[in-house]
Each structure stands twice: as structure tokens, then as C-alpha cells.
């Protein structure tokens with residue numbers, strides 16, 4: 043940015059000039075007059091370091107009459123291109139959020155709602171299908187083997203409902219939830235312990251009890267158990283991301299897509315400058331990086347830190363319910379969202395009742411194949427044969443397991459322990475850059491609370507009511523650069 047600041051600069055206002063002999067350039071100029079700053083849209087007629095002669099008008103509002111012939115103190119002079127970058131003249135944002143998936147959009151929503159000057163940058167079109175947050179359904183459930191997720195999920199239920207009340211349409215559909223698997227499976231044992239620890243009402247079912255709850259519809263082997271509770275549900279992902287972006291915009295956030303961030307640099311003591319591949323730059327006091335499967339690439343470029351996050355390509359599949367039984371698998375009845383461990387070396391299956399495509403039920407495998415997010419194979423699927431077998435046995439022949447009817451590709455950003463990363467980047471950035479990543483295929487449900495926490499970390503330096511210790515970058519101590 044060119045800085046022409048000089049206390050001696052005199053601006054002569056010649057707005058009455060009719061014929062302009064030579065137009066030097068058209069500029070936005072920020073000037074200080076008494077204690078107020080004014081933004082002028084000017085045609086510059088002559089410019090030296092000491093003097094600027096121009097014709098033009100105030101960008102917004104009007105200059106008080108009494109001040110019209112006063113001396114103006116010229117603060118900055120920027121090119122048209124520079125002025126276009128911020129969307130609001132020479133603005134320094136309180137927080138710049140990089141990545142417009144669900145985490146970045148929820149963060150923009152919280153930040154803007156707090157009254158912060160907020161900028162959200164997305165590399166592709168908003169609501170694109172190349173990341174992790176698009177599609178028709180995500181499960182929300184409170185049954186986790188790790189106890190630290192329980193408060194996050196419980197707060198998220200409330201925040202989802204608050205946000206959808208603000209926007210006026212529904213993104214959260216309640217359902218029951220069912221986990222099944224071998225009785226001694228450590229994940230299921232830990233889930234039961236957590237239900238007890240958090241006094242979450244639940245039922246532990248054997249095969250016969252499961253059969254009487256879902257007669258003719260859900261089965262499992264004799265040595266398995268089911269854990270049934272009322273805290274399940276479905277979130278509509280693309281619709282939810284659109285909701286957060288709309289609300290963020292309503293609260294004053296600036297949203298820009300096709301803005302790929304290629305670097306973030308310290309801006310002296312004032313925060314950061316964020317650079318995009320189309321040659322633009324933005325200044326922010328704080329920056330939040332929520333770039334999903336691209337987090338390794340960007341964080342390494344910016345700071346040299348290598349995060350152990352593996353992008354995986356995965357698929358969701360929709361399977362046809364046999365004619366006459368569609369209602370038995372539909373949302374709004376008693377059919378639950380579900381997850382199934384299948385024991386050592388087996389697959390972890392998850393799914394939702396029929397909602398988005400009438401007569402089709404979503405059943406998919408947790409996990410996927412390692413990929414470079416910029417060179418996707420758009421492959422055929424992960425352990426689909428095992429999945430077909432599971433569907434045949436579990437849904438008692440009521441769901442056609444021969445082939446899926448609809449298939450959608452998506453990406454995970456997987457950490458070694460499948461816990462999130464929610465932390466300051468540190469190093470030369472200290473607390474100025476916060477990273478939210480590694481959501482490992484189970485983060486969507488908690489996006490509203492993650493958005494709140496990322497905003498608070500960036501602005502307040504600490505997040506209220508949430509212990510972020512399990513999400514610290516330093517837990518990956520095998521990486522000497524961290």
C-alpha cells in the first residue's frame with residue numbers, strides 16, 4: 043500500500059472544476075479532518091508529494107459545510123485494485139477466516155454475530171462439492187467413546203436449533219440413535235461408560251430386545267449388543283453451510299469465493315496479511331484457518347509446520363428400500379440414525395434414515411483411500427463388498443444390497459487419533475492465527491460450537507466452557523517441527 047501520509051499535505055478541493063484537461067487516475071482516498079476520517083472517490087488532477095489537486099466527491103455521507111475549506115490530512119492513497127480487495131476501502135478486519143466449508147462458515151457466523159469485522163475467503167465457489175461439507179445428510183449423535191465430545195455435541199444441539207430459528211428453515215431433523223457391535227468391543231464399552239458418566243438416558247439391548255424394538259427390520263449376531271438412545275438426528279450439510287453464510291452476511295461479514303489463500307504473513311504488531319492467488323491481499327488482526335483436507339498444504343506453506351493430517355477420499359451410498367417398506371426406514375418414524383462396529387479388522391458402518399431421496403436409505407463405511415485433495419481419483423468406493431454383506435445381514439433383506447442407487451464422493455481430513463485440531467498455530471504467529479482442522483469424518487455435528495470456539499480463541503485468546511487440550515497440535519509429539 044502506498045502511504046502518502048504527511049502532516050504538511052494540503053488538499054485543495056476543486057469540485058467546481060468543469061473541464062478536466064488531464065485525468066491522472068481515479069482513486070479512493072482516505073483523509074483525516076479534525077478527528078474524523080473521510081473516504082473520497084477522486085479524480086486526481088495533479089499529484090506531488092506535497093500537494094494533491096483533485097475533483098470528486100465524498101464516498102458516503104457529506105462533508106460538514108464548516109469543514110469544506112479546511113486542511114485535510116491525507117492518510118492513504120491506494121490504487122483502484124487495492125481498494126477493491128477489502129470490499130470496504132482501507133479496512134482492517136478483526137478476523138479473516140480462510141476456508142468456506144462448515145467450520146469456516148460457522149466461525150464467520152459467530153464472529154459477525156459478535157459484531158466483529160469479518161472476512162470469509164473460499165478458494166472455490168461457495169457450496170462447491172470438492173471438500174467435506176457438501177451433501178444431503180450428516181449424523182448428529184451424542185454417543186462417543188471419548189468423553190470430551192459430549193459437551194460439544196450437547197451445546198451443538200442447542201446452537202443448531204438457534205441458528206435455524208434465525209434463518210427460518212430447518213437444517214436439523216431429530217431421530218433416535220442406535221450403535222451396534224460385538225458386546226466386548228472397546229468402543230462400545232467406552233460409549234456405555236460415557237452414557238453413564240454423563241447420565242445420558244440409554245438402553246443396552248441384546249439381540250432379542252433389538253428385534254422387538256425394530257421387528258423384522260434390524261438384526262445382529264447373538265454376541266452383539268445395541269445401545270439405543272434418543273439423542274440422534276440428521277443435519278442437512280449443504281443447507282447448513284448456506285445457512286451460516288447467509289447469517290454471517292446478514293450480520294455484516296464480507297464473503298468472497300474464488301479467493302484461494304496462498305500465504306499468511308505477520309503484519310508487524312498489527313496482526314496478519316492474507317494473500318490470495320489472484321494477487322489480492324487483506325489485513326486482519328486475527329486469522330482462522332479452516333481449510334479442511336488442504337490444511338497440511340496451507341499450514342506448511344505459511345509456517346513450515348507439518349500437521350499429521352491425512353486427506354482421504356470416501357463415498358456415501360444410498361440403497362433402495364424394498365417396495366412396501368419405505369415408511370419403515372423413513373425419518374420422522376422410529377427408524378434411527380445408526381453406527382456399527384464390526385470387530386477387529388472389520389468395517390465401521392454408519393447411516394441415516396431415508397430423508398433426502400424417498401425410498402433410499404444412506405449406508406456408508408467410515409474411512410477412505412488416501413488422496414491429494416488437488417488430484418482426486420474420484421474412485422469407486424471403499425470396502426463396498428463388506429458393506430453389501432453388512433446391509434444384507436442387518437436389514438434382513440428389506441434393503442436391496444446388490445448395488446447402491448446413488449453415490450457421492452467426499453473427503454475426510456484424518457488425524458492419527460481421529461481427534462480434531464483446534465489450536466493456535468504458534469511460532470512467529472503466536473495467538474494471531476488459529477487452526478481448526480482434522481475433523482476426521484465426524485466433525486459436522488459440532489460445527490456450531492467449533493465456530494464459537496475458534497472465534498473466541500482468535501479474539502479472546504481463550505475459549506469458554508470447552509477444554510481444548512485434546513485438540514492441541516502439540517499432542518503429535520512425533521513431529522519435531524511442532
Ligand SMILES: Cc1cc2nc3c(=O)[nH]c(=O)nc-3n(C[C@H](O)[C@H](O)[C@H](O)COP(=O)(O)OP(=O)(O)OC[C@H]3O[C@@H](n4cnc5c(N)ncnc54)[C@H](O)[C@@H]3O)c2cc1C
Nearest residue numbers: 141143145165173174175181303334452481484485486487
Ligand atoms: C462422506 C462424509 C460423511 C460424513 N459424515 C459425518 C457425519 O455423519 N457426522 C459428522 O458429524 N460429520 C461427518 N462428516 C465430517 C464432516 O462433514 C467434516 O468434518 C466437516 O465437513 C469438515 O468441514 P471443514 O470446514 O473442516 O472442511 P471443508 O468442508 O473441506 O471446508 C474447507 C474449505 O476450505 C477451502 N479451502 C481450502 N484451501 C483453501 C485456501 N488455500 N484458500 C481458501 N479456501 C480454501 C476448501 O475449498 C473448502 O471449501 C462426514 C464427512 C464426509 C466426507
